[in-house]
Amino acid sequence: MNEKDGMLVRAAGIDKIFKRGSEEIHVLQGLELEVPHGDFLALMGPSGSGKSTLLNLLGGLDRPTAGAVEVGGQRIDKLPQRKLAAWRSRHIGLVFQFYNLLPTITAQKNVELPLLLTHLNKAQRKKQAEIALSVVGLTQRSRHYPRQLSGGEQQRVGIARAIVTDPTLLLCDEPTGDLDRKSSDEILQLLQNLNQEQGKTIVMVSHDPHAAARARRTLYLDKGLLSTEPVQ
Amino acid sequence: MxxxxxxxxxxxxxxxxxxxxxxxxxxxxxxxxxxxxxxxxxxxxVDLVGIDRLVIRHKVSIIQFLPESYKDRIEDIEGVDSAVFATWFGGIYQKPTNFFGQMPVDPEPFLDMFPEYILTPEEKQAWMSTRAGAIAGRALADRFDWKVGDRIPIQATIWLKKDGSQSWEFDLVGIYDGAERGTDTTQFFFRHDFFQESRQFGSGRVGWYWVRVSDPEQAPEIARRIDEEFANSPAETKTETEGAFVQGFAKQIGxxxxxxxxxxxxxxxxxxxxxxxxxxxxxxxxxxxxxxxxxxxxxxxxxxxxxxxxxxxxxxxxxxxxxxxxxxxxxxxxxxxxxxxxxxxxxxxxxxxxxxxxxxxxxxxxxxxxxxxxxxxxxxxxx
Incomplete structure (x- = not known):
């Protein structure tokens, strides 16, 4: 990593335009964002404001139309596809709204998935996955299939999968959007612990002010630009 | 993995x-x-035929006969080691659907010509000494549950006996195995001399000849010599490799x-x-x-x-x-x-x-x- 000023993430002059037929939709327009190490940033905004698009750009899942995205000193928007995939596997942990676990394999195997891309052997992968599952408090449910777990448990498996490779940056896209209040609180507490106790840098997209309140700071996205105040 | x-x-x-x-x-x-x-x-x-064997048949068709007397003339042709004849018998065992090939042959030269048909010395000896003796392939014997010593009745469809009857009876003296897995063991061979003395017509006539050549590379030349030998005779010949003959036979059904x-x-x-x-x-x-x-x-x-x-x-x-x-x-x-x-x-x-x-x-x-x-x-x- 080769970042300056303690900034883990730096996005400068980001434009993102989607084309729908002949129509161009400007989702992000000259967006600027900096996220320091150890931050827990909540991104809020109305539907269609580009929150998930921004998250995808920060995670190297998509490329900006213009501008630069730097994570840990690495300019990721210029990386070729293959290198970008390898970079993602080492530096990014992703948590999705609908968990996105593979239904045909157990919780343990789901958590092991990112480790398949490492040089760890089978026993080492198993051990790492067990540790990640213990962090999220699901050691006893490791042999269960996703369909045998509640929504909150599935999301905790999703978080275990996201942290199992000890990534630099955790990106969470509406992690509590599909959960009831109790499960939602548990997940937010878990994310808060990961940030405060393990120093994980987290960027979380959410609609929910209750969720955003758990973050260290909140930014609001509207009409393709970020602000510190909610848009009226 | x-x-x-x-x-x-x-x-x-x-x-x-x-x-x-x-x-x-x-x-x-x-x-x-x-x-x-x-x-x-x-x-x-076709795959397993002997590369050193030729088949001689009547130029017009396989169902036309050749004189038995050709044997000596064929064996005199340069490049020919030996010749044996056979005839299609085409009889019925019990019912017409029980199809299998039956051929009268001369036992000793026939077994020399086809070393892939394996009999015990005792069975060979029994065939030489039993006039109505016959041998069957293992697959054929298994198919009809035949044992050595059985009497096998076959109804003739072509070859009536001198007394006008259609019924031929053979003593099963041997069951041959194939030298290779693919060797045909579904056939039935009996003695030509028994056939010759018992048949009502066609005396001195045979169906075709198998010929062993000394040098397989010379086979086309030898085949040409054989056909030349019998050119312009009442029974002209067509000589081809055993592979071509078998292939032609198989192609009769498409x-x-x-x-x-x-x-x-x-x-x-x-x-x-x-x-x-x-x-x-x-x-x-x-x-x-x-x-x-x-x-x-x-x-x-x-x-x-x-x-x-x-x-x-x-x-x-x-x-x-x-x-x-x-x-x-x-x-x-x-x-x-x-x-x-x-x-x-x-x-x-x-x-x-x-x-x-x-x-x-x-x-x-x-x-x-x-x-x-x-x-x-x-x-x-x-x-």
């Missing part, structure tokens, strides 16, 4: 669909096994090889569509899952590999079961009850079949795998 659980897990996703596709592939490969065995039955004779290959191609094309459709559906249903794998860091090529692996696993499991079942059923015997001279799948064809299962998996999975490879992560996650 570390990705196996992922590939296997994907196939478990829709168990019934996977099972039905697997069964379709299995049935296709059972059919493959049977058709290959039938093709083998028709082509084996070009079985081409027919079988046509049927097999149709079967494989159909099964390719079935397997391809299954894989295309499987990939469409899992777009978001494949996008998640890419988001976790799996490269485009590793996702392509996973889909191809799934397709190949499906095809090889179904195909291997099919080949295994075909091998088991075929090894239990010829479904025609012994009419086919050979009925088995050679090991090399099993290997070809297994390679075909891999090829089927590759081709069926290729388009869906390329589709998965092209999938954009962000788009896939939105679905």
């Amino acid at each position: 570390k990705y196996f659980f992922l590939v296997f897990g994907s196939l478990k996703r829709k168990k019934v669909r996977t099972l039905l596709t697997c069964l379709s592939i299995m049935v296709a490969f059972i059919l493959f096994g049977y058709l290959i065995a039938v093709k083998q039955a028709f082509s084996q004779g 070009n079985t090889g081409v027919i079988i290959m046509f049927v097999l191609s149709a079967v494989f094309f159909t099964i390719l569509l079935v397997a391809g459709n299954t894989m295309a559906q499987a990939v469409r249903e899992r777009t978001a899952e494949l996008a998640v794998l890419k988001a976790l860091g799996f490269t485009d090529n590793s996702v392509l590999g996973l889909v191809l692996g799934e397709s190949i696993l499906l095809a090889t499991v179904g195909g291997s079961f099919g080949l295994g079942i075909a091998w088991f059923l075929i090894s239990r015997g010829d479904p025609t009850g012994g009419t086919l001279p050979f009925f088995y799948i050679p090991a090399i064809q099993l290997l070809v079949g297994f390679s075909l299962t891999i090829l089927l998996g590759l081709v069926a999975g290729l388009l869906p795998a390329l589709q998965a490879r092209r999938l954009q992560v962000a788009q896939g996650l939105r679905r």
Whole structure:
């Protein structure tokens, strides 16, 4: 990593335009964002404001139309596809709204998935996955299939999968959007612990002010630009 | 191997669909096994013929006879080692559907000419000393549960006896085995001298000759010399290699090889569509899952590999079961009850079949795998 000023993430002059037929939709327009190490940033905004698009750009899942995205000193928007995939596997942990676990394999195997891309052997992968599952408090449910777990448990498996490779940056896209209040609180507490106790840098997209309140700071996205105040 | 659980897990996703596709592939490969065995039955004779043997028949047709007296003249031709004659008897054992070849021959030169027919010295001796003696191939004996010492009655359809009766009776003095797995052991040979003295007509006439040549490379030249020897005679000859003769005989019922290959191609094309459709559906249903794998860091090529692996696993499991079942059923015997001279799948064809299962998996999975490879992560996650 080769970042300056303690900034883990730096996005400068980001434009993102989607084309729908002949129509161009400007989702992000000259967006600027900096996220320091150890931050827990909540991104809020109305539907269609580009929150998930921004998250995808920060995670190297998509490329900006213009501008630069730097994570840990690495300019990721210029990386070729293959290198970008390898970079993602080492530096990014992703948590999705609908968990996105593979239904045909157990919780343990789901958590092991990112480790398949490492040089760890089978026993080492198993051990790492067990540790990640213990962090999220699901050691006893490791042999269960996703369909045998509640929504909150599935999301905790999703978080275990996201942290199992000890990534630099955790990106969470509406992690509590599909959960009831109790499960939602548990997940937010878990994310808060990961940030405060393990120093994980987290960027979380959410609609929910209750969720955003758990973050260290909140930014609001509207009409393709970020602000510190909610848009009226 | 570390990705196996992922590939296997994907196939478990829709168990019934996977099972039905697997069964379709299995049935296709059972059919493959049977058709290959039938093709083998028709082509084996051509593959195993002696390269140093020629067949001489009447120039007009195989059903026209040649004089028995040609034997000495043939053996005098330069390059010819020995000659033996035979005649098609064409009798019926019990009922017309019990078809098998019956031929009168001279035992000693015949066994010299065909060392691939193996008899014990005692059986050979018994055949030489028993005028109505006959030998049968192992497959034929097994088919009718014959034992040495049995009396075999055969109803003639061509060759009446001198007393006008159609009934010929032979003493089974030996059962021959084949030197190779593919040697024809479905035939029945009896003594020409017994045939000659008992038949009502055709005395001094035989069906065809087998000739052994001293140098197989000279075979075309020797064949030409033989035909020249009998040119402009009342019974002109046509001499050809034993392979060409057997092939011509097999072609009388059509070009079985081409027919079988046509049927097999149709079967494989159909099964390719079935397997391809299954894989295309499987990939469409899992777009978001494949996008998640890419988001976790799996490269485009590793996702392509996973889909191809799934397709190949499906095809090889179904195909291997099919080949295994075909091998088991075929090894239990010829479904025609012994009419086919050979009925088995050679090991090399099993290997070809297994390679075909891999090829089927590759081709069926290729388009869906390329589709998965092209999938954009962000788009896939939105679905």
